[in-house]
Amino acid sequence: ASITGQTISKTNCPYCGVGCGIEATVENNKVIAVKGNVEHPANLGRLCVKGSSLHETQGLQNRILHPRVKGKNVSWDKATSTIADHFKATIAQYGPDSVAFYLSGQLLTEDYYVANKLMKGFIGSGNVDTNSRLCMASATAAHKRAFGEDVVAGCYDDLSSAEAIFIIGANPAYAHPIVYQRMIKAREENPARKIVVIDPRRTASAKDADLHLAIKPGSDAYFYNGLLIYLAEQGKLDKDYIAKHCHGFEQALETAKSQFSDISDVAIACDIELSLLLESYQIFAETDKVVTFFSQGINQSSSGVDKANAIINCHLATGKIGREGAGAFSITGQPNAMGGREVGGLSTQLAAHLHFENSNEIDLVKRFWQAPNIATKPGLKAVDMFDEVNSGKIKAIWIMATNPVVSMPNANLVKRALEKCPMVVVSECYENTDTINYADVVLPASTWGEKQGSVTNSDRTISVHQSMIKAPGEAKNDWQIITDVAHKLGFKDAFNYQHAVDIFREHAALSGFENSHPLAEKKAEKDIYRVFDISALANISQSDYENFIPTKWPINVANPNGVQRIFTDGVFATKNQKANFIPIIAQLPKILPDKTQVVMNSGRIRDQWHTMSRTGRVAKLMTHSDEPYIAVNPDDAQRFQLADKQLAVLSNLSADYIGRVNITNEQRTGEIFVPIHWNDNFSASARVSALVNPITDELCGQPELKHSPVRIKPF
Ligand code: SF4
Numbered sequence: 147a148s149i150t151g152q153t154i155s156k157t158n159c160p161y162c163g164v165g166c167g168i169e170a171t172v173e174n175n176k177v178i179a180v181k182g183n184v185e186h187p188a189n190l191g192r193l194c195v196k197g198s199s200l201h202e203t204q205g206l207q208n209r210i211l212h213p214r215v216k217g218k219n220v221s222w223d224k225a226t227s228t229i230a231d232h233f234k235a236t237i238a239q240y241g242p243d244s245v246a247f248y249l250s251g252q253l254l255t256e257d258y259y260v261a262n263k264l265m266k267g268f269i270g271s272g273n274v275d276t277n278s279r280l281c282m283a284s285a286t287a288a289h290k291r292a293f294g295e296d297v298v299a300g301c302y303d304d305l306s307s308a309e310a311i312f313i314i315g316a317n318p319a320y321a322h323p324i325v326y327q328r329m330i331k332a333r334e335e336n337p338a339r340k341i342v343v344i345d346p347r348r349t350a351s352a353k354d355a356d357l358h359l360a361i362k363p364g365s366d367a368y369f370y371n372g373l374l375i376y377l378a379e380q381g382k383l384d385k386d387y388i389a390k391h392c393h394g395f396e397q398a399l400e401t402a403k404s405q406f407s408d409i410s411d412v413a414i415a416c417d418i419e420l421s422l423l424l425e426s427y428q429i430f431a432e433t434d435k436v437v438t439f440f441s442q443g444i445n446q447s448s449s450g451v452d453k454a455n456a457i458i459n460c461h462l463a464t465g466k467i468g469r470e471g472a473g474a475f476s477i478t479g480q481p482n483a484m485g486g487r488e489v490g491g492l493s494t495q496l497a498a499h500l501h502f503e504n505s506n507e508i509d510l511v512k513r514f515w516q517a518p519n520i521a522t523k524p525g526l527k528a529v530d531m532f533d534e535v536n537s538g539k540i541k542a543i544w545i546m547a548t549n550p551v552v553s554m555p556n557a558n559l560v561k562r563a564l565e566k567c568p569m570v571v572v573s574e575c576y577e578n579t580d581t582i583n584y585a586d587v588v589l590p591a592s593t594w595g596e597k598q599g600s601v602t603n604s605d606r607t608i609s610v611h612q613s614m615i616k617a618p619g620e621a622k623n624d625w626q627i628i629t630d631v632a633h634k635l636g637f638k639d640a641f642n643y644q645h646a647v648d649i650f651r652e653h654a655a656l657s658g659f660e661n662s663h664p665l666a667e668k669k670a671e672k673d674i675y676r677v678f679d680i681s682a683l684a685n686i687s688q689s690d691y692e693n694f695i696p697t698k699w700p701i702n703v704a705n706p707n708g709v710q711r712i713f714t715d716g717v718f719a720t721k722n723q724k725a726n727f728i729p730i731i732a733q734l735p736k737i738l739p740d741k742t743q744v745v746m747n748s749g750r751i752r753d754q755w756h757t758m759s760r761t762g763r764v765a766k767l768m769t770h771s772d773e774p775y776i777a778v779n780p781d782d783a784q785r786f787q788l789a790d791k792q793l794a795v796l797s798n799l800s801a802d803y804i805g806r807v808n809i810t811n812e813q814r815t816g817e818i819f820v821p822i823h824w825n826d827n828f829s830a831s832a833r834v835s836a837l838v839n840p841i842t843d844e845l846c847g848q849p850e851l852k853h854s855p856v857r858i859k860p861f
Contacts, residue, residue: 156183156693157612158601159197160252160594161755163478164188164302164324165603166197167696170595172614177201177595186696188302188603194323195753199767200594203760204615208577210590211619222620222630228587229544230634232569236542237269242519244541246273246531249491250548251281251480252756254599254611256649257624258482259489260641261546262497264628265525266490267517268637272502272525273540275493277548278483279528281442283848284450285476286487291451291728292458294720295499296487297677299712300437300473301605301698306332307471310340310433312426314366314457315443315852319350320752322441322477329439330354340433342426344369345443347747347777347819348812357426360814362417363745363853366444367732370456371402372412373427377463379409382431387465391716394727398459401729415732430460435471442479442749446851448736450843455728462725468713477604479750485602488678488699489653493525494847498656499678507674514659515640527847529555529840536563544571546624547591551580552757552825555838555849558801573624576759580825580833591624592617594760598692599625599646602699606712608680610694625649647691655684658702664723677719682706736841739855744782745817746796746854748834754823762823774805774832776858777819783809786858793861796820798854801836804861818858 152173159166167186171179180200184191213225220228236244247265249258258276265274289296305311305328318326333339343355344366352358361369377383378399388395406412409427413420430436438461444453458467458474466472478484490497500507502524512520526534532550534540536559543564554560564570564584572585575593582588598613617623625646632641643649658681662673679700686694697708718725739745753767761767776794778786788794788807796803796818805820813819824832841850 155612155614157614158481158609159193159200160481160611161196162322163480163483163604164322165481165601165607165609166193166324167609168193168197168200170201170614175615177204177614186609188605188607188696189324192324192327196755196761196767199764202764204595206618207763209618209621210574210577210588211621212590213620214588216586222622225587225589226627226630226634229571229631233542234635236569240541242269242271243273243525244539245269245271246526246535246540246543248528248531248543248545248548248550249274249276249486250546251276251278251478251483251486252547253486253624254482254597254601255485255489255653256599256646257546257628258486258491259497259649259653260625260628260632260643262490263515264632264637264641266496266521267511267515268519268632268635268640270519270521272493272521272523273531274491274525275528275531276486276491277528277550277553278480278486278491279847280446280553280849280851281479282445282476282483282487283492283846284445284447284843285454286492287451287846288454288458289476291455292462292726293713293718295677297712297719298476298604298606299468300475301710302328303710304437304471304473304475305329305439307435308339308437309435309471310342310429312342312344312430312436312438313351313355314344314438314440315445316439316441316477317345317349317351317749318439318477319354321479321750325477326351340429342429346814346817357422357429359416359418359422359426363747363817364447364735365416365732367449367453367456367730368405368412368415370453370460371730371732372406372409372423373430373460374399374402374463375406376409376427377431377460380431383463384465387716388463391718391724392462392727393722393724394729395463398727398729401731405732436466437472438474439477440474441477443852445848447848447853448841448843448850449733450848451845452728452730452733456730456732459727459730462727468711468716470711481603482601484604484606485600488602493527499676500674506672510660510674514656527842529842529847529849532560532563535567541567542569543567544573545581546573549579549581549757549759549825551584552833553835555835555851556799556840557833557836558799559840573627575621579757579759589627590619590621591627592621596621597623600650606698607696608694608699609696610691612692645688647686647688650691651684651686654680654686657681658684663704665717675719677712735850735853737839737855739816742857743855744858746837746856747817747819747852748822749819751821751823754821756823757825758823771821774803774821774824775808776805777808777810777813779813779815779817780809780811781815782818783807788858788860794858795861796837796856796858798837798856799839801833802831803834803837804831
């Protein structure tokens with residue numbers, strides 16, 4: 147503490163996958179100011195408007211202060227006993243798959259770790275899924291197919307050193323502002339650098355681009371398959387890299403060719419001018435250092451895994467990967483989507499990048515945890531999970547730090563499902579979330595500034611959030627709440643954690659357990675190699691944890707200070723150590739509009755976060771856009787008799803969305819855009835996801851949130 151009574155803490159922004167470092171000034175149990183941490187590698191001192199307003203989001207307004215059962219305040223003991231008794235009785239009668247946890251990329255890694263351990267190791271079900279399923283599942287599955295493991299090979303510094311950046315399915319100017327500023331700054335310093343944006347909308351990022359290709363929604367894999375063909379035809383392949391480090395190139399190329407007779411077919415499939423297509427292909431082919439930066443426009447698709455692999459195929463084919471300024475870079479939406487994946491937050495994974503497909507991997511986790519009842523098969527993915535709540539097969543669900551009544555596709559089904567579910571537990575910080583209305587048990591959780599624990603951002607940098615102020619009322623950390631329930635379920639010894647660092651150490655130890663590099667000199671026969679290895683932190687002291695210097699994994703004996711880039715040696719995490727080309731048949735979205743419909747795209751706006759439970763409290767963050775809107779092309783406005791600034795209603799799946807018409811040439815004809823943030827607490831009929839068909843990618847279960855045919859008419 148200083149002479150003024152103020153303290154400075156180094157912590158992180160909780161909003162997006164960039165994971166900016168923050169210096170927070172604390173006085174009288176209040177964060178009174180924030181600024182960017184110049185030492186944090188993600189932001190080097192910068193913050194966007196959301197991050198720099200963090201201290202203004204505090205206060206008791208709408209905070210949940212006490213546990214509640216059926217609407218009445220109760221003690222923690224009563225609340226956790228109610229949950230444990232109900233879960234125990236349900237499991238005894240219907241088996242472990244009759245219960246589920248639905249988690250969030252907002253949770254810290256330690257929270258995720260204990261929730262996953264309790265469900266998969268001790269209750270004995272794989273039914274732990276997360277809202278990261280709506281965000282990252284496609285990229286995760288694509289990484290595994292190509293590299294053998296869910297690994298982002300590059301880092302943010304590559305965005306500064308790339309000579310060309312292809313931004314596809316992302317609008318970082320709004321959704322990831324700090325990494326976007328890096329790209330723009332690098333181009334200012336060297337105007338020869340090119341930014342190519344491939345997006346049906348003329349977004350803020352597209353307006354800054356050297357080249358914008360407004361492709362047909364969903365045609366991304368056609369674009370990258372076409373690029374693969376172009377690279378081969380123009381003699382721009384890195385044949386040496388393909389031969390030494392990759393597998394399956396010929397088949398991937400032949401499959402891409404099977405859909406086109408020549409490149410002009412690609413332009414037709416993507417609905418763009420051939421000259422623009424060729425100009426972009428030429429930039430990729432002629433530039434040594436190229437990064438493809440992709441996000442939800444690729445992932446939130448019924449063929450998102452294939453789209454991501456089509457991108458990776460082109461980087462492998464040219465050796466533009468695993469080196470400075472080159473790679474396929476998947477950026478996460480949420481602050482800890484990657485940390486959640488590290489500990490098995492998705493129902494299809496075990497912890498520590500291990501998987502259900504291999505019985506040796508299940509056995510490894512079982513032995514490490516001394517788990518009495520390890521799950522042996524994947525659990526339900528998000529959309530299926532809520533379907534099974536609706537069908538009655540899942541009879542108890544615990545939802546933590548997320549708002550599925552707003553965010554899930556076909557969100558009115560989620561509402562109905564929770565209404566009839568015998569036990570809905572919701573861990574939350576704020577009262578004004580739609581999901582809380584369906585909770586039998588409400589648990590007050592601590593939030594940013596109050597809780598300590600680690601996160602991993604999109605470029606593998608692990609940072610530690612600090613507890614700087616006391617949580618209000620009886621709010622507790624999520625890991626503590628889960629641990630309390632685990633104790634009441636009879637698992638006291640395995641969940642004997644006093645502090646977040648105890649969990650972190652165990653997580654770090656598991657990552658290194660029977661794990662060694664395939665080329666390591668000392669290697670036990672049973673070792674199962676995973677790149678994700680932070681075993682050098684398995685004995686970290688509390689003080690080092692509290693003053694943790696942000697570091698990129700792996701962090702192990704060979705790399706005690708972390709690793710900037712992975713796969714630089716061309717050794718991948720597959721069995722044969724080669725990267726896999728994946729043959730891709732490009733596909734359009736599963737449900738196309740009929741003549742009476744338009745295609746609804748949805749996404750973030752600049753100053754809001756998720757369902758606004760935090761950013762909606764700051765007046766200045768509402769000034770950029772203060773109500774739900776519908777961006778409509780002038781042709782469609784005429785066709786549907788819509789005037790600028792009037793209200794219009796969208797409908798699908800017996801649900802409506804009401805927003806103000808914004809007529810703009812930024813939209814292609816037949817396509818509209820709506821922001822995702824508003825919900826029924828802020829504006830009637832503004833839950834966009836209620837209009838989204840529950841169509842998912844068969845390979846990963848991620849819903850097609852970017853492409854929903856809807857009807858539109860004046861309100
Ligand atoms: Fe926070 Fe993301 Fe903005 Fe950084 S870019 S300050 S992490 S919202």
